[in-house]
Amino acid sequence: MSDALPLEIQAVVFRLGAEFFALPVNMVREILDHREAFHMPGAPEWLKGLTDVRGQSVPIIDLRLRLGMAEIAADETTRILVVDLPGSGRDGGTLVLGLVVDKVLDVTGFSGTAIESIPDFGGQWQAEYIRSVMRRSDGFVLLLDIAGVLTGSELAPMLPLDAAA
Numbered sequence: 001m002s003d004a005l006p007l008e009i010q011a012v013v014f015r016l017g018a019e020f021f022a023l024p025v026n027m028v029r030e031i032l033d034h035r036e037a038f039h040m041p042g043a044p045e046w047l048k049g050l051t052d053v054r055g056q057s058v059p060i061i062d063l064r065l066r067l068g069m070a071e072i073a074a075d076e077t078t079r080i081l082v083v084d085l086p087g088s089g090r091d092g093g094t095l096v097l098g099l100v101v102d103k104v105l106d107v108t109g110f111s112g113t114a115i116e117s118i119p120d121f122g123g124q125w126q127a128e129y130i131r132s133v134m135r136r137s138d139g140f141v142l143l144l145d146i147a148g149v150l151t152g153s154e155l156a157p158m159l160p161l162d163a164a165a
Contacts (some may be wrong), residue, residue, distance in 0.1 A: 010080065013112060013141055014101040016064050020141040022134065027083045031104055034078035043089040053082055060098040064155045066149055085147060097150065110134045
């Protein structure tokens, strides 16, 4: 990811616990109701398994667990964000992942004046997970660097052969 801050961004804003996060809207392929995943033996706790999305096997990541948050039971607001990670597949193509989030709030445009560099957190969140901090009327939103959250080297041995197609 480039260190330059975007001039503006359209983002899907979602909640994990009391925290607000976002991903660029062009990364989000679709938003699905929560569904149980096919468990993969030996996978890390945050890799919930596989699900079928329009004929493609898609790994499902519990974003709460991956970010070090406590696991909670899925409810009627739990969603799966199906995201595309260009250049992260086995053959350098697009990797498709499902990210379990507590609730999708909205799609919001953030102007350049609302986008800030990452401050020195010195605490719970690791800086490589965050691209920037964005302000909105109800507080802050952390723009995730999903490639930093989910490195290909961790996922590669667990992905089905068609996940990178």
